[in-house]
Amino acid sequence: MATPHIGAEPGDFAKTVLMSGDPLRAKFVAENYLTDVKCVNEIRGMLGYTGKYEGKEVSVMGHGMGIPSICIYTYELYNFFDVDNIIRIGTAGALQDNIRARDLIFAVGAHYDSTYGQQYGLVGCFCPTASYSILERAVNKARERGVRYHVGNVFSTDIFYSDTLDRYARYRDFGTLAAEMETSGLYMNAADAGKNALSILSVSDHLFRKDNITPEERQTTLTDMIEIALQTAVEL
Structure with missing residues (x-):
């Protein structure tokens, strides 16, 4: 049934949902x-759609900016709308010297400075990670396409x-590929629900x-990321 944030009904969403921060994407x-x-959702302008790609039902929806926003929407999709797989198609800021604008990043795991994970009461530091079955498929698609x-x-x-880049420099020193604002929350919600998730990020x-792309290009030119996510979705 509809929630305060998603005005859809049972069955409106496919088992796999692609999600982007920008609802216009x-x-x-x-x-x-x-x-x-x-169109299955318009509440708060967070557009959501269900259709078919190569004959397979797939949904796509915005999730807004930041961990609190993506966690509201993905929690509801996993737990109230019977979604099994969520693939984030987002953007990120590169940290490593060998990464260029429009390169793709497949996030294996996500460090975080958010307090979202404290709710689980886990001893130690929880390491949220992608679902390998989706990650492997998506990386193979990128390899086949010959993209960076x-x-x-x-x-x-x-x-x-931020007034300083020091915090990012330390993560760069530890091999972190890029900074963004949502992946760890997505991966935590997937783990908590026993579902699957992957972030595919375009730099x-x-x-x-x-080294950057324009806001307009973020909405309409990230086709490698979009097509790899869709081609992965039809195999799930």
Whole structure:
């Protein structure tokens, strides 16, 4: 049934949902890649659609910015709408010297500075990770397409604007590929629900040098990431 944040009914969502921070990217995917499309959510402007890609039912929806936002939507999708797999198609800021704008990053795990995981009462430090079955399929798709990609850990932070890059430099020193704001929350919700998740990230900028794409390009040009996610979804 509908929730305070998703105005859909049981069966409105496919078993696999692609999610982007920007709801207009979800709209772009629905309009340009899916057939037999139905809009299943418009509450708070967080657009969600269900359609078919290569004959397989797939959904796509926005999740907003930051761990609190993505965790509300993914919790409801996993627990109230019977979704099994969520693939985040987002952007990230590169940390390593060998990563360029528009490269793809497949997030194996996600460091974080959020307190979201404290609710679980786990002893020690919880390490949220991707579902390997989805990760392997997606990486193979990238390899087949011949695109530039990197596989490793990312840093999910609650802070977008910061007076210093020192915090990112230390994560860079430990081999972290990029910084973004949602993956750890997605992976925690998936683990808690016993479901599957993967973040595929397109590099939008570099934190330590000038190398970036425009906001318009973030909405409409990240086709490698989108198509790899869709091709992975039809195999799930």
